[in-house]
Amino acid sequence: MSSSKATSVFTLLDIGRSLQRMISTHYNKPYWIKTEIAKLNAYTKSGHCYPDLVEKQNGQVLAQMRAIIWSDTFKTISKQFEDMTKKPISEGMTVLLLAKVNYHPNYGFSLTILDIDASFTLGEMAKEKLENLKRLKAEGIFDLNKSLTLPKVPQRLAVISVNTSKGYQDFMNIIAKSHSQFNFKIELFPALLQGDKAITSIAEALENIENRRKEFDAVTIIRGGGGDVGLSCYDSFVLASKVARFPLPVVSGIGHSTNETLVEMVTFTNKITPTDVAYFFIKAFQDCLDELHNLDTKFSSLVKLKLKEEQQELKHIHHDFKTQVNALLQNHNYQLKEQRQRIKSTMPSLIRSRFDYLQNASQRLGWLTQQHFQNQRQDLLQLSKILKKVGKSKIEHQHQHLSYLSSTLNLLSPERLLKRGYTLNLVNDRIIKSATELKPGDRLKTVFSDGYAESNVVKIEPDEEN
Template identity: 35%
Template sequence: MPETIADKTIFSLAEVSRSIQKTIADRYQSLYWIKAEMNKLNHYAHSGHCYPELLEKKSGRVIAEIRATLWKKDYERINQRFLAITKEPLKNGINILLQASISYDPVHGLSLHIVDIDASFSLGELEREKQASIALLKDQGIFDANKQLPFPLLPKRIAIISVETSKGLADFLKIIDNNPYGYRFEYSLFPALLQGEKSVSSIMDQLARIRLQLSQFDVVALIRGGGGEVGLSSYNHVLLATAIATFPIPVITGIGHATNETVSEMVAYKNAITPSVLADYLLQHFHDYARPISHAEEVLRVKTRQLFDQQQQLLANTIRYFRMASLNKLRDNRHQLADLRSRTLQQSKHRLIQEKTTFQQLKKLLFIRTERALLKEKQLIAFLGQRLKRENLHVNKRSHQLLVQLKDQLIRQSQQLTSNEQRDLERLQHHLATVIKRSLLESAKALENQERHLSVLDPQHVLKRGYSITLLNGKAVSNAHVIETDHQIKTILAFGEIESQVTFVKTNDETNNG
């Protein structure tokens, strides 16, 4: 009851609180549908209860705020329906349409007790946010910015954003590392959260790290895989989509889901439905490059062989030509020399005959001359003999010099042509040896890479990680239904073996079907 002190009616705090409690209870007796933003879910794992903080904003300013309660059973029911309809769990920062009762407690104050949440409303809100992100990116003119970047001819160096334990990442690496063509990729993993509230900031932080070492990579691969449809709303966030759209090198995604594309996938250079398909996309680029190279190698090999054969034939023809030309030239020179010798002898004989005739005539005419005149005639005959001898020697010497010059010229030309052809052959042999050596080195490296990956699959490595092999009658057992009680089985560990007798067997539907 209120007190009266100095003409003042005074109420206690408890009285005022109970009055407010009664008034609110009388006024708000029904359940009400209320639209609000769930600022924080505040789920406590140990109790299973939630204490959401609800807001309403206008122009970015909070104009209303109230706390609420969501008990464990209601939360589990509502969260399951959210997963089924929106493919997302209840989480912070989403707009919801909730059904709640209004209550006031003298100690805890005003609150809403949530009994239901319309998942369809939140689904529409998520789609509205997605369309708003798309519209904003298009208005800024960056929606297709990443798609317009030139894609590298060989996307060899890959910056991968994923989780170390992701099955999708394992599938992706298995395909590119064990490709049958022996193509070699270089990649670095940038670990990030790929779903949940912190996934947007986590992925953006890794994009920022990659940007600082941009020259080391050709493309960025965002790989999720294995996560189903849960947590995809993160990829509709406008900040993440902006970071991907404006990234300076191509961003390719393999997020792994079968629903409509997220905004991040829409703005990426290439979107594959699974990480495995994304790996095949990269391999295809290598294959498209390798095919013309292989064809060019074959053409070069054939053309080189043809050129070598042609040069060999040309060299053989040249040698044969010069041999025949040299022989013909020598034969012609011999004929000229023989002809010159024959004409010289004939001229000499003719001259001697003429001189002899003259001498006989002079002898008959000048028989009566004195001994002095006879001596003069003898001197004249001696002089004429010496002159004839000099002329014969001069002719023979010029023919011999001409023959020697022709022979030397032919030898020099043959030697020079042979030397040039030998140098061309040596250069061609050196080039072929270099190409063959490089091809053998690349094949050896590919073989070493294959051996290294095969060693990882050694069963001994699997056993060392804590796994074991169970044998029944010497055969490995994969299904429990083939074992019965009292059977003797052997268990092989990484270090040792265990023999035991079965006392209990448990099977399930999967095992029986198997």
């Protein structure tokens, strides 16, 4: 495709320099810009920082630009920002920054950041904290952890901290000094304690404790040493709501005395330092011990008073008992004397009457015994006569029956039957009663009254009628 002579041709450098001149002419002074830091891109070695800036609306990106903060400026800005907000410049933060608009033919468009208004960010943080506080109260969870009941002696403690933290070491040293008197059971759940990553880290530690909540009486979050920088994580709604809903009492000791964070507000109780937390738990033991001592003193006093009252009562009872026993003994002695006199006076006549009764009874018993023997003798004689008569009759009857049976047996004897012409047939000495018991070829033995004959069976003709 050919170009006409009137058409101007520019190099890429021409366009770049033209844009550079135009931007430097129209944007010749710094501007305050409200934006969000999408990515910080800070380099430790060079000290320079190259933030990616973005503006969003309802999650949609409306604009994005690259920026640069030179090392000296970044160092100064960071220190001033942390001194005022107690929080380092970090990603996701909405800031108000002073920047100069630049364009370079090689490096393209960028913003050179000269300053960041920390008071604006502080206001944004305070605004977010207030909104989170209102939300906690609106959802009815602000006082949930405060409404829990702490055991009278919280012995089993879950500690969220870092093993190398000075605050944790102070806490453990104080607990250790009381160990001879109070027996604590403490388990550390390590977590980051400051910065944006602390939100997730502390929440994970709380979840681990909640999975074993039956093993603990309370939870404490302790942090010591350092300043207040990085504590904005404790104003996070996510972390504060997690603490507020936690099923065990949470005691905080984050270690600063400035503005109270949301997490500290929603805990069961907030102590400024880890040392205060340690003394709080020790005090619970000490209060219980003092209460036990007071109860022991009161109990001892009551026991002594009761023993004294019971001793007095026992003395009265003993005196009354002794008086009643003496009176009862005197009465019984008098009754015994009367009984003895009555027995002494009535004994001779009683013995005499009993002796006469026994003599009469003996004579009567002798007569009755003799009379009974005579009656029995008469009965035995009578029974003997009856038995002789009945026995004789029974023997005669049995003799007649035996004679009859003997005659019958004689008539039915085999010898008598054989003499009358009957025969007895046997096969192998076995009596044959039916023709069906025979088979051709059997050796048949026929017995007569005067001998026997042997024959072979040739043919068998059973009687069809039978």
